[in-house]
Every structure is written in structure tokens, then in C-alpha cells.
Amino acid sequence: MQLIEIAHQRIRQKGLLRALRPLWRRYIFSHWQLVWLQRSPLAPVAAQRRRTCPPVHLVAITPHNTEAFSRYFPGQVQAMTDLAEQGHTGHMYVDSHGNAVAMVWASTRDYHDRHYYGCTFPVQPGEYFQFAGEVDRAYFGTGLSTQAQLDLWSTMLAKGCTRIVNVVALDNVQAVKMHLQLDYQEQGRITHAYRVFGCWRFSRTTHYSGKRLAHLAPRARPRAPDTFIA
Secondary structure (H helix, E strand, C coil), X not given: CHHHHHHHHHHHHHCHHHHHHHHHHHHCEEEEEEEEEEECCXXXXXXXXXXXCCCCEEEECCCCCHHHHCCCCHHHHHHHHHHXXXXXXXXXXXXXXXXXXXXXXXXXXXXXXXXXXXXXXXXXXXXXXXXXXXXXXXXXXXXXXXXXXXXXXXXXXXXXXXXXXXXXXCCCHHHHHHHHHCCCEXXXXXXXXXXXXXXXXXXXXXXXXXXXXXXXXXXXXXXXXXXXXX
16 A cells, blocks of 8 residues: 555656656566767876765775675675676775775776676777766765776776776766766777667667767866876
8 A cells, every 4th residue: 555655646746658668678678779989098187075984995896705795785795796706806805894985897808798787898908898887975075086087997907908998888878978078988889788678688889970968068178187097
């Protein structure tokens, strides 16, 4: 009875179509447009305005320490273990209690994402695919997401990687803006990932010219001193 009341309330608040859209995407049909971006790990990063970040420290993710995700990312503990067992490079940031509050991963070989999109992202020699970056909401605006990338860039640069590639969902405006602020450049290709009836997955790649994300780029402003990776 309570579930029916909750459903009625959501329909009243959002309207029938908006209320049913998440169910349609989850159980019937989902389509993600994943725009490819790239940048050099040696390129400078403009200083950003940020609030003070609570103390955290970087820990390399292994199959034996993924319980650290249990508090803030409980649904991803198994996925983190799987990625570590597959030999991908993972960084997590833990708080004073040993709980992971942020993560980011890198792959130097073709990466098959079986946990979410269900497609394979090709990786060329000399580059690495950056993925699964996430920060707990309490750390939004602290610059931790940027620091996590800087640390990973340094690690992968030491392994001989001279180019970063990743994808960002076209409808994830916040993530798109963050990447453009860090001077990621569009590659001109999009991976379309589909999920039908919650289980069948397939993908295709299209190409385009020009800029698809220019309208989300930060407005030009006087640049603060650049920070370089040593």
C-alpha cells in the first residue's frame, strides 16, 4: 500500500511520463551517448577555486582492500575487487577512518565495461583509458576530483603513457563541464551503448566534425598560475 502511495505521489509531482522514464530506461530500453575526450598528462591545469578538502590520503586499490568502499560506495565493492583482480590501475582516497571517499581507474589495454555500459573501449599504444572516477558528494567542490586525476596522470606517465582518453555521457552535464574545465579535447567520435530489456547489450561508434560540447565550455576568464605535473 505504501509503495502505491509513493508511486502516486511521484506521478503527481513529475507527471506520468517523467515518473515512468526511469523505469523505461532501467527495464525496457537505455541509450547512452559517450563522447570521447583526450588530453596530454603533461599539459598544464589552470588553478581552480575550491573549498578546503578534509584530510584524505591516496591508496592503491588491490583485491584485498576493497572493503574500504563499504560505507560510501557499498554497491561497488565487488566491482572494485573485479577491476583490481583484472590488473587495472586503481587509486582510492581514504578518510581518517579508512573509508574510501573517491576513486579513479586506468587501463592500458582495451577495457570491457561489464559492470555498467556493457561495451568495450579500445586503447591504443602509448595511451590509457581513464574510467570509473567518482567522489562522494560530501567532497564536491573541494578539488578532490581534480587531484585524483593529477595523481593518476603522474602514475601513468611514469608507466610510459603520453595520452589520456576517456568517455563522458552526453547528458551528464556536470561531468562534461568538469572535463572541459580541465582542458580535455573532443576526439570527434561517440560510442553509443544500448541496453534492451535490462540484459541485452550492444554498441556502435559514430564520428562527427566540429564541437559537440562547446556550449558547455567554461567562459573565458583571466587564468591563474598554471600547475604542472612534475
